[in-house]
Amino acid sequence: MKTKYEPGQIVSDSDSDDEEYMKEYEIINEMFPDIRFVIAIRLAEMDEIISEKDTIVIKSDYRCYCYRYAHRNTDFFIINRPKNGKITYKHIFTELMNQELFLDCDHRFIEGIEQTPNSECQFEFWLGS
Ligand SMILES: [Zn+2]
Numbered sequence: 001m002k003t004k005y006e007p008g009q010i011v012s013d014s015d016s017d018d019e020e021y022m023k024e025y026e027i028i029n030e031m032f033p034d035i036r037f038v039i040a041i042r043l044a045e046m047d048e049i050i051s052e053k054d055t056i057v058i059k060s061d062y063r064c065y066c067y068r069y070a071h072r073n074t075d076f077f078i079i080n081r082p083k084n085g086k087i088t089y090k091h092i093f094t095e096l097m098n099q100e101l102f103l104d105c106d107h108r109f110i111e112g113i114e115q116t117p118n119s120e121c122q123f124e125f126w127l128g129s
Pocket residue numbers: 064065066067105106107
């Protein structure tokens with residue numbers, strides 16, 4: 001009987017986590033085939049309700065250091081809630097795909113969408129690199 005420590009166990013656990021993550025990544029890519037940004041949100045969060053409102057605005061300002069010498073104007077994306085539905089991550093990403101959001105700097109990984117402080121209906125990206 002083996003009694004010594006088996007590091008193989010731990011390695012195989014993290015392998016299956018990676019597999020799970022890759023599977024999700026593929027599913028998300030199929031959901032949004034034409035995006036020019038990276039969705040860094042888990043599949044389980046796609047149906048999370050971001051707003052109960054009929055319409056929200058997403059502000060995308062390009063104020064990271066990547067644009068220090070190449071100014072880019074702020075974009076605003078108007079998102080209307082779907083008929084008989086609410087504004088979820090999935091709905092927002094579909095709209096952003098259709099409205100051609102284009103993130104091309106190091107900070108193109110959308111990790112979340114958060115309401116702008118002191119604003120009723122404006123939201124902003126939480127971006128990672
Ligand atoms: Zn950047």
